[in-house]
Amino acid sequence: MQEQKQSFLDQLSESAAKGTFVKLTLSKPASKSSELHNIYARLVEIKGQLHLSFTLRYARRDETKNYLPAEAVKTVSDWLGKDFLQGDLYTTEKDYFFQYNKKREASLRTASPSHASTPNAGHDKAKKRLITADTANYLHLLGVANADGTIKKEGQKKFKQINKYIEIIDNLLAQQALPPKAHIVDMGSGKGYLTFALYDYLTRKLGLDIEMTGIELRPALVDLCNDIASKCGFEHLRFAAQDIRDYQPGHIDMLIALHACDTATDEAIAKGILSDSAIIVVAPCCHKQIRKEMHGHGDMQAILKHGILEERQAELITDGLRALLMEANGYATKVFEFISTEHTSKNLMITGLRAKAQPEAMAKVEAIKQAYGIKHHFLEQLLATPS
Ligand SMILES: C[S@@+](CC[C@H](N)C(=O)[O-])C[C@H]1O[C@@H](n2cnc3c(N)ncnc32)[C@H](O)[C@@H]1O
Numbered sequence: 437m438q439e440q441k442q443s444f445l446d447q448l449s450e451s452a453a454k455g456t457f458v459k460l461t462l463s464k465p466a467s468k469s470s471e472l473h474n475i476y477a478r479l480v481e482i483k484g485q486l487h488l489s490f491t492l493r494y495a496r497r498d499e500t501k502n503y504l505p506a507e508a509v510k511t512v513s514d515w516l517g518k519d520f521l522q523g524d525l526y527t528t529e530k531d532y533f534f535q536y537n538k539k540r541e542a543s544l545r546t547a548s549p550s551h552a553s554t555p556n557a558g559h560d561k562a563k564k565r566l567i568t569a570d571t572a573n574y575l576h577l578l579g580v581a582n583a584d585g586t587i588k589k590e591g592q593k594k595f596k597q598i599n600k601y602i603e604i605i606d607n608l609l610a611q612q613a614l615p616p617k618a619h620i621v622d623m624g625s626g627k628g629y630l631t632f633a634l635y636d637y638l639t640r641k642l643g644l645d646i647e648m649t650g651i652e653l654r655p656a657l658v659d660l661c662n663d664i665a666s667k668c669g670f671e672h673l674r675f676a677a678q679d680i681r682d683y684q685p686g687h688i689d690m691l692i693a694l695h696a697c698d699t700a701t702d703e704a705i706a707k708g709i710l711s712d713s714a715i716i717v718v719a720p721c722c723h724k725q726i727r728k729e730m731h732g733h734g735d736m737q738a739i740l741k742h743g744i745l746e747e748r749q750a751e752l753i754t755d756g757l758r759a760l761l762m763e764a765n766g767y768a769t770k771v772f773e774f775i776s777t778e779h780t781s782k783n784l785m786i787t788g789l790r791a792k793a794q795p796e797a798m799a800k801v802e803a804i805k806q807a808y809g810i811k812h813h814f815l816e817q818l819l820a821t822p823s
Contacts, residue, residue, distance in 0.1 A: 440544035444534040451527040452505040458526040458551040552772050553603050566602045574632040577664045598633045612789045618646045618689035623680045623704040624696030625650030628661040635673045650675040651683050688713040695721045699814045706818035709765045716788035726754040731809035757813045760801050766793035
């Protein structure tokens with residue numbers, strides 16, 4: 437067997453064993469007349485044993501087959517090359533793309549992971565949640581749960597988002613622990629759903645001694661959140677009505693900014709970097725600054741004349757440059773989908789863990805700016821001239 441194929445199968449086997457497996461797809465049928473279009477696999481638990489569950493997608497129907505890992509790897513080995521020319525394996529450590537070209541030469545490409553956590557493997561069991569509503573009074577006070585702790589029908593999406601978010605933070609903390617009395621700042625905290633959940637999880641479930649601050653422009657939301665914090669006995673959580681721009685933190689150990697508008701995300705990242713925050717977690721919102729500056733050259737103009745494509749391009753460039761600027765300033769970054777697009781289209785997350793600075797990333801920033809006629813990225817400006 438080709439070395440690349442063996443290596444791909446080894447990664448499949450290893451990721452299933454280590455619990456880092458996210459999903460696998462087999463595509464590009466070897467024969468044009470094939471009825472079987474593609475295969476999708478996920479990890480499931482059946483009667484207490486992990487299986488790979490394959491969905492075989494035919495033109496008019498789907499068929500499911502469940503295999504124990506060793507058998508699954510052998511089956512994938514049989515399919516690859518004979519029935520399909522491409523296999524994409526996603527794990528929380530790396531993504532692997534295996535392909536045969538027209539001459540049936542094999543290649544294996546890897547990329548940094550596009551998923552930060554694995555989906556739950558429970559097949560017929562309820563999903564294990566890090567946040568449970570029965571003991572979280574703030575969820576009732578925020579209108580997500582009923583007084584008896586059950587989640588309201590209209591609160592289901594928010595509850596799912598909260599749990600996904602806590603799962604991601606939990607994953608980051610496993611890589612970079614917080615110091616005692618860590619200061620966590622949530623910039624643009626809004627109604628505080630995620631702020632309360634994180635405080636609750638870190639103090640009550642993990643037993644950490646932390647200080648948490650929510651910064652929010654709208655005084656009414658700040659009053660509401662301070663009231664809920666007090667009712668829940670969250671002594672070390674306070675909210676301040678302030679513009680992120682004017683907030684002067686003493687120090688920050690973990691900076692969070694979820695869906696803060698346009699350049700407010702840059703203001704938050706800059707505060708995090710300049711305070712030497714060990715962890716940075718942002719989910720950007722609108723991307724107006726770069727969209728106004730960006731000019732498509734040559735052939736790109738024919739594409740960017742479509743508003744939606746220009747918007748997506750602006751998102752890509754804005755967030756790509758944010759990650760590069762974080763890397764240049766000493767963060768190991770990951771960019772991935774936070775929750776599925778069925779919940780919100782604003783679902784990209786950028787995380788950064790303190791690491792060695794990569795000054796060479798600035799050359800990449802410059803090259804990209806030049807290619808798109810961008811004079812400046814707001815974050816770059818903030819880092820150059822801190823307030
Ligand atoms: C879309 S909400 C997100 C709330 C929360 N982070 C979440 O994800 O559920 C964005 C919040 O950021 C606040 N915001 C926007 N720009 C801000 C700024 N410059 N300073 C402080 N808060 C800001 C808005 O008032 C709004 O409540």
